Amino acid sequence: MVDGPENVSAKRHNKVPLPRQSSTLDDVTIPPPTSTAYERLQTELDDQPKILREVTQGKRIGYYRIKGTLGSGNFSQVKLGVHILTKERVAIKILDKGKLEPRTQKLLSREIEAMEKLHHPNILRLYEVIETLSAQYFVIEYASGGELFAYVSSKENERLEELEAKKYFAQIADAVDHLHQNNICHRDIKAENVFFSAGGTAKVGDFGFSIHSHEALLDTFCGSPPYAAPELFKDESYIGKYVDIWALGILLYFMLTGGMPFRAENVSKLKKCILEGTYRIPQYLSEQAADIMRKILIEKPESRLSMEGIRAHPWMEGAEYPEILTMSNLQPKLEDPEDIDDQAAQKELSELGVPVELLENVLERGTKNGPRSAITGTYRIALHKATQKRISPPPQTIAPVVPNTLNKKGKIKKSKKKKGVRSRSRFCIIM
Numbered sequence: 001m002v003d004g005p006e007n008v009s010a011k012r013h014n015k016v017p018l019p020r021q022s023s024t025l026d027d028v029t030i031p032p033p034t035s036t037a038y039e040r041l042q043t044e045l046d047d048q049p050k051i052l053r054e055v056t057q058g059k060r061i062g063y064y065r066i067k068g069t070l071g072s073g074n075f076s077q078v079k080l081g082v083h084i085l086t087k088e089r090v091a092i093k094i095l096d097k098g099k100l101e102p103r104t105q106k107l108l109s110r111e112i113e114a115m116e117k118l119h120h121p122n123i124l125r126l127y128e129v130i131e132t133l134s135a136q137y138f139v140i141e142y143a144s145g146g147e148l149f150a151y152v153s154s155k156e157n158e159r160l161e162e163l164e165a166k167k168y169f170a171q172i173a174d175a176v177d178h179l180h181q182n183n184i185c186h187r188d189i190k191a192e193n194v195f196f197s198a199g200g201t202a203k204v205g206d207f208g209f210s211i212h213s214h215e216a217l218l219d220t221f222c223g224s225p226p227y228a229a230p231e232l233f234k235d236e237s238y239i240g241k242y243v244d245i246w247a248l249g250i251l252l253y254f255m256l257t258g259g260m261p262f263r264a265e266n267v268s269k270l271k272k273c274i275l276e277g278t279y280r281i282p283q284y285l286s287e288q289a290a291d292i293m294r295k296i297l298i299e300k301p302e303s304r305l306s307m308e309g310i311r312a313h314p315w316m317e318g319a320e321y322p323e324i325l326t327m328s329n330l331q332p333k334l335e336d337p338e339d340i341d342d343q344a345a346q347k348e349l350s351e352l353g354v355p356v357e358l359l360e361n362v363l364e365r366g367t368k369n370g371p372r373s374a375i376t377g378t379y380r381i382a383l384h385k386a387t388q389k390r391i392s393p394p395p396q397t398i399a400p401v402v403p404n405t406l407n408k409k410g411k412i413k414k415s416k417k418k419k420g421v422r423s424r425s426r427f428c429i430i431m
Contacts, residue, residue, distance in 0.1 A: 037352045038353035039353055062128070062374050063083055063374050064082065064092060076095045083377075088385060090142050091139075091140045091141070091142045094135055095137075096134070108136065112138075114179075114210040115207055120178040122174060122178075123178065123179075124205040125384050127140065128377025139377055140205070141203070143195035143196055144196075144197065144198045145198055149422060152191065162256065162286060166318070170319035170321055171202040173248060175203075175204040176204065176244055176245075177307040183212055185240025186204070186210050187210060187240060188206060188209040188223040188247075189204070189223075189227065189247035191255075199392055201322075211240060215239055217239065226270065227250045227251070228246075229243045229246035230246075245306070246301075248296060249293055249296030252293055256289060261279035261293075261297065279297070288313075288315035289315050292313045296310070334360065334363065341387045344386035344389075348385070348386075354375065359375065362379070
């Protein structure tokens with residue numbers, strides 16, 4: 001007897017063909033129950049050899065598929081990832097543990113601690129931290145518009161007009177003010193650490209040198225020398241918030257001119273230039289633009305414009321600041337949630353098939369594990385999606401700059417951009 005197509009297919013999968021289920025009313029076939037996105041993911045994760053192979057090949061980690069490289073540093077890489085359940089794109093910072101010194105490990109702990117306390121529309125969000133024997137993965141909000149440095153360099157005159165610079169500077173300054181209000185100092189503010197969302201919103205990122213400090217004296221040189229304040233070179237200690245304000249002044253100068261106020265062939269000569277404090281302001285800048293930079297780039301830290309002073313300066317008149325966000329709980333409230341973003345996030349997880357029991361388990365662990373949970377990461381992505389949908393302006397026709405895009409095969413392809421002098425952060429050095 002020759003097997004029919006159904007029996008042959010069943011034998012190939014070592015399954016016994018099931019009888020057709022029919023309705024007693026109209027003899028319509030009842031389809032089998034559809035599995036949820038979460039159930040399909042769990043089935044996929046059960047294939048351990050395949051998962052191990054994909055992780056080894058750098059194609060996935062946890063709930064994320066890795067698509068391509070966005071950037072790289074001395075001991076880390078930043079990859080583009082896609083969250084399998086929510087389909088959201090994320091940036092995955094991968095750090096090789098074998099190259100990390102104990103001091104650098106301490107900085108990473110500070111970075112996680114800082115990002116856990118921040119909730120601002122102009123600061124990149126931390127979703128999840130994944131740790132393996134060989135690497136540590138930071139899953140962060142993906143800013144698809146690229147770096148501020150690349151955007152300024154791509155302009156015809158390699159600088160921004162004052163009105164546009166004011167728009168982005170207001171967003172960046174408001175983010176730094178939020179940091180300081182939470183007693184956090186960034187210590188590495190520069191154009192390469194400011195990014196753009198697809199809608200053209202500026203986002204401050206890279207908190208590797210950040211530290212929790214309320215006007216405490218610090219003694220570690222951090223960040224990029226061209227953005228370094230004078231006290232970092234001449235004093236045994238400094239106050240972090242004044243260093244951030246100085247860096248904002250350098251950043252504004254770069255946005256308006258496309259260059260650095262203090263330039264030299266090496267760090268030794270650069271130090272001399274910064275301590276001398278002399279720089280040129282181009283004549284094409286307005287007097288108010290020149291004035292705000294002069295009042296920020298003052299040698300004596302206490303004499304620099306405060307964050308309140310920057311906001312109140314005449315050049316900032318008409319600047320639009322982001323809506324103040326209520327600090328959403330980074331963990332769900334399961335009984336009668338009042339937060340509308342929490343409601344939307346839990347609804348999405350329910351539609352994806354994530355069991356409520358797993359959310360309860362996240363709550364039981366509390367803040368002990370922080371972002372070190374796949375379900376926590378999924379919830380935070382859904383929460384951030386809901387917040388962005390509620391507060392974001394309509395998408396712009398043209399994003400500021402998109403240096404990295406995907407080709408048809410899903411790999412990163414880089415667009416051409418003008419050459420410029422990038423400032424590189426150096427490792428923290430005990431002074």
